[in-house]
Amino acid sequence: MENILKTVLTLSTITGLLSLLLSIANKTIANYGTKKLIINQSKEYLVEGGDSLLSTLNEQNIFIPSACGGKGSCGYCKVKVISGGGPFLSTEKGYVTEKERVDGIRLSCQLKVKQDIEIEIPEELFNVKQLTYLVTGIEDLTSKIKKINFKLPENESLDYKPGQYVQILTPPYEGNEEVYRAYSIATPPSSKHAIELFIGYVPDGICTTYIHKYLKVGDKLSIVGPFGDFYYREGDKDMLMFAIGTGIAPIMSILRYMNENNIERKVTFFFGARTRKDLFLIDELHSLEKTMYEFKLVLVLSRPTPECNWNGEIGRVTDLVSKYILDANNKEAYLCGNPPMIDDLIPLLKDKGFIDENILYDKFE
Amino acid sequence: MEINPVVIFFASIFTNNMILSNFLGMCSFIAISSDIKTSLSLGQAVTFVLGFTTLINYIIYHYILAPLGLAYLRYIVFIVVIAAFVQLVEMIIDRYFEGLYYALGIFLPLITVNCAILGVSLFMVIRDYNFLQSIAFGLGSGLGWMLSIVAMAGIRQKIKNNPVPKGLEGPGITLIITGLMALAFIGFSGIVQIQ
Numbered sequence: 001m002e003n004i005l006k007t008v009l010t011l012s013t014i015t016g017l018l019s020l021l022l023s024i025a026n027k028t029i030a031n032y033g034t035k036k037l038i039i040n041q042s043k044e045y046l047v048e049g050g051d052s053l054l055s056t057l058n059e060q061n062i063f064i065p066s067a068c069g070g071k072g073s074c075g076y077c078k079v080k081v082i083s084g085g086g087p088f089l090s091t092e093k094g095y096v097t098e099k100e101r102v103d104g105i106r107l108s109c110q111l112k113v114k115q116d117i118e119i120e121i122p123e124e125l126f127n128v129k130q131l132t133y134l135v136t137g138i139e140d141l142t143s144k145i146k147k148i149n150f151k152l153p154e155n156e157s158l159d160y161k162p163g164q165y166v167q168i169l170t171p172p173y174e175g176n177e178e179v180y181r182a183y184s185i186a187t188p189p190s191s192k193h194a195i196e197l198f199i200g201y202v203p204d205g206i207c208t209t210y211i212h213k214y215l216k217v218g219d220k221l222s223i224v225g226p227f228g229d230f231y232y233r234e235g236d237k238d239m240l241m242f243a244i245g246t247g248i249a250p251i252m253s254i255l256r257y258m259n260e261n262n263i264e265r266k267v268t269f270f271f272g273a274r275t276r277k278d279l280f281l282i283d284e285l286h287s288l289e290k291t292m293y294e295f296k297l298v299l300v301l302s303r304p305t306p307e308c309n310w311n312g313e314i315g316r317v318t319d320l321v322s323k324y325i326l327d328a329n330n331k332e333a334y335l336c337g338n339p340p341m342i343d344d345l346i347p348l349l350k351d352k353g354f355i356d357e358n359i360l361y362d363k364f365e
Numbered sequence: 366m367e368i369n370p371v372v373i374f375f376a377s378i379f380t381n382n383m384i385l386s387n388f389l390g391m392c393s394f395i396a397i398s399s400d401i402k403t404s405l406s407l408g409q410a411v412t413f414v415l416g417f418t419t420l421i422n423y424i425i426y427h428y429i430l431a432p433l434g435l436a437y438l439r440y441i442v443f444i445v446v447i448a449a450f451v452q453l454v455e456m457i458i459d460r461y462f463e464g465l466y467y468a469l470g471i472f473l474p475l476i477t478v479n480c481a482i483l484g485v486s487l488f489m490v491i492r493d494y495n496f497l498q499s500i501a502f503g504l505g506s507g508l509g510w511m512l513s514i515v516a517m518a519g520i521r522q523k524i525k526n527n528p529v530p531k532g533l534e535g536p537g538i539t540l541i542i543t544g545l546m547a548l549a550f551i552g553f554s555g556i557v558q559i560q
Binding site: 003006007010011014015018019021022025026029030032086087112114 | 434435446456463464
């Protein structure tokens, strides 16, 4: 008994003293005081030094896109640092190219705010909000894709461009850590108080498994957004859109936006799936064909079965390029889907004469 | 057994090298030994931490644990002391030696789990070293660790552009080279011997 007490006491004293020492060190040595943060030469914030730039910005309610939550493993949280960023770190090497490095691009989750710092970020990021959304509806679109409806908190609204995305913060479950995952908004920007996301099931995907297996109507989820440079561009060019699976989400946002505003542009939408069962939103797309100025829908199935009773196009969306597209004259393309689809489509479009500027894409990884 | 601290110091560098005769601290040795500069700074950090933790652990063991009859607690106490000390060092380096902090990066906190450091503290107890002997042993082992990792980095830089069989690339060839280095270090064994 005495021995046990002695052991416990000694061990507690030693660890207690060490923790005390570390706490004191944390308050003194690791205390950098208040530092000045200047953004885009116009906005000035006083921030507590010592934290990473990413979390310092988060505390000021400025959200930089990040999928890994600051572990330095996704490379999304790039920010242009004008001054005060300290030396370039080896942990940034894998994500920041030599050219970006010369321009002052840094990984904001890695560098710490230790001195007054001046940075530049796109103005849109000031629009980004992290809010707690309420799940108002869950509906199966196909056996693998769910449509989730979210409502924003009272008195809050979201300003986004058609085609942009938000990030869902998946809460920790079953031993998984919390992660951010990006999903495109399918509603048009006029829907400021409620948004709709299409979420496909990915085996072992942390966020998709959570949404498909655990999420219920009435749950609340933390969502950050809007982000992204894949969005509707004003102009008079004919629009060619390509999507497979959940890649239809940003396209729907754009189409619904164009429909609401009676935009008079010629649009052709190539939508690919495996079988007839994997197609969704077809009724809405057909009704858009009637109401929009000049909208043509081309469906293509890669593996139609006899039950599909399919007499439309067969193959991948890439197979439609040669058949439907003659040239790149006054045309722009919007591509959305998995990386192989986009990587295959871009060279085909370039062969037709498309230049980089007229090919917009969003890779769903 | 009264061995001169100076003998212990040199022996722990050459004949009883932590890496080459005890094979302790291998993980960072294999992972960080591709560049001489980084290896050198990691080696310095390890030497620094080793020197101080040996000192602290010596005091804690001989003035707290042993008198109370709690010698069996040494594993847990030593590792806690090492962890806290590394944490402290990290804060200090982060604040005052920024360049070094960024050069060491993730490897600084990893020193905590460098087996060589716990190994030195435990050997010091097992071999019943007195104060001066322990200090000499700690510093010597640190320098020995640094010597091996820098030498390894030098060799790896030389073989970087040479063809290595596919299956042996990276850690495989490093382990083989470590073995050869260990054989070479046996050549020192005539000078001093502490075990």
